[in-house]
Amino acid sequence: MISQSEIKKIVEEARKEALEKQDILIYTLHKIQDKVENNYIPEESAKIISKELKIPLSKIYEVLTFYTMFSTKPRGKYVIRICTSLPCHVANGREIIEAIKDELKIDFGQTTKDGLFTLEETGCLGLCGVSPVIMINQEYYGNLTPEKVREILKNLKGGEEK
Ligand code: FES
Numbered sequence: 001m002i003s004q005s006e007i008k009k010i011v012e013e014a015r016k017e018a019l020e021k022q023d024i025l026i027y028t029l030h031k032i033q034d035k036v037e038n039n040y041i042p043e044e045s046a047k048i049i050s051k052e053l054k055i056p057l058s059k060i061y062e063v064l065t066f067y068t069m070f071s072t073k074p075r076g077k078y079v080i081r082i083c084t085s086l087p088c089h090v091a092n093g094r095e096i097i098e099a100i101k102d103e104l105k106i107d108f109g110q111t112t113k114d115g116l117f118t119l120e121e122t123g124c125l126g127l128c129g130v131s132p133v134i135m136i137n138q139e140y141y142g143n144l145t146p147e148k149v150r151e152i153l154k155n156l157k158g159g160e161e162k
Contacts, residue, residue: 002035004048010035011052025053025063029070038074039118039137046072068122076111076118078156081135084121087128092145096132099146103153116160117153 007028014027032045041064050057064070068081082097101107104117111118127133130142134149141152 001042002032002045006035007032007045007048008052011049021053021055022063025049025055025060026067028053029060029063033070034138037077038115039076039079040071040074043072068120074111076116077160078116078136079118079120081120081122081125082108083123083125083131083133083135085124085128087124088131088133091131093132095146096134096144096149099149100134100153103150116157 010028010031011024013031014024018024018027028049029041032049033039033041036042036045046057046060046064049055050060061072064072071079080100082093082100084093084097100119104112104119106112106117106119108119108121122135125133125135125140127140127142132144133140133142134144135141136152136156141149
């Protein structure tokens with residue numbers, strides 16, 4: 001869990017980095033979600049943000065539910081977002097999806113039992129030139145093949161076992 005003083009610090013940082021109120025909120029939510037162990041915005045944190053930024057809690061939840069990169073429920077340490085838009089789909093995106101599902105034994109919207117991976121669907125990630133594309137936390141992976149994606153997942157799993 002992230003403390004109130006940490007949230008205040010992030011809000012201060014956001015005020016320096018972003019000009020518009022909406023940008024400050026998005027920046028703050030990103031930073032907090034990255035810091036919370038299970039990659040989500042806990043209700044308690046949303047309440048503190050609401051107080052600090054003087055934005056109604058309902059507005060914060062509107063933003064949280066509008067943007068798919070945010071979650072109000074705990075997720076895995078690695079959130080895998082698979083682009084399912086047309087250019088990625090025609091570039092064998094289906095095979096990438098099948099390889100990931102098979103490797104992790106989960107479906108979209110699910111988290112592996114060890115709490116490491118959550119699988120999510122997303123629209124175009126803006127990198128159609130290197131499709132098929134996935135995103136793992138803040139990192140993009142393009143020009144994927146089923147072999148490459150299995151390798152990436154194995155490396156992440158391996159890194160956890162060390
Ligand atoms: S369609 Fe997948 S990145 Fe654009």
